[in-house]
């Protein structure tokens with residue numbers, strides 16, 4: 001049996017301001033820092049030891065991971081960062097207030113943008129792409145202009161198959177610190193949730209979810225710490 005723990009980053013400034021974030025690289029709030037410390041404390045109390053940690057290339061996940069590692073006194077662990085664990089790209093919704101979009105486009109449309117598996121949010125204008133070197137040099141040549149959860153799922157899976165799953169199969173416990181939608185995609189995969197069923201799954205900031213996996217990586221236990 002191996003253990004996989006997944007944690008959504010602590011509250012970010014965009015979460016606090018209720019704005020769409022996606023690939024925007026926003027920091028944690030003080031509340032987010034406290035949530036990350038609390039997550040680390042719960043993991044310490046649970047006595048879990050990890051062999052590696054995986055994050056996105058966005059600071060809210062990286063900082064949360066480092067706070068957790070500090071709390072559990074495992075800062076020395078190998079830490080892998082990949083754009084494949086980035087939040088789903090919210091396209092042209094990025095930076096807009098979620099309540100304001102409900103007012104402008106209606107609740108049903110917003111719910112579909114936020115929770116449907118297949119709906120792609122409005123595309124970002126190509127002139128607004130960041131062209132940040134973390135994406136041009138180490139990641140996809142072209143940053144997405146928006147992603148559905150399905151598109152995010154499809155770019156996360158190669159990382160799971162090539163990097164995370166082999167380590168778990170070798171008996172090494174893994175910690176993934178990522179984002180609401182990235183983790184919803186992983187939860188969908190691990191728990192065989194249908195395309196329609198995933199719209200009801202929410203992931204709270206800074207609450208570790210622990211999976212116990214058998215030797216074929218089937219889920220044999222799950223709890224929230």
Ligand SMILES: O=C(O)[C@H](O)COP(=O)(O)O
Pocket residue numbers: 019020021022087088090114179180181
């Ligand atoms: O990208 C965002 O805005 C958040 O991280 C997640 O947003 P959601 O709750 O709309 O999926």
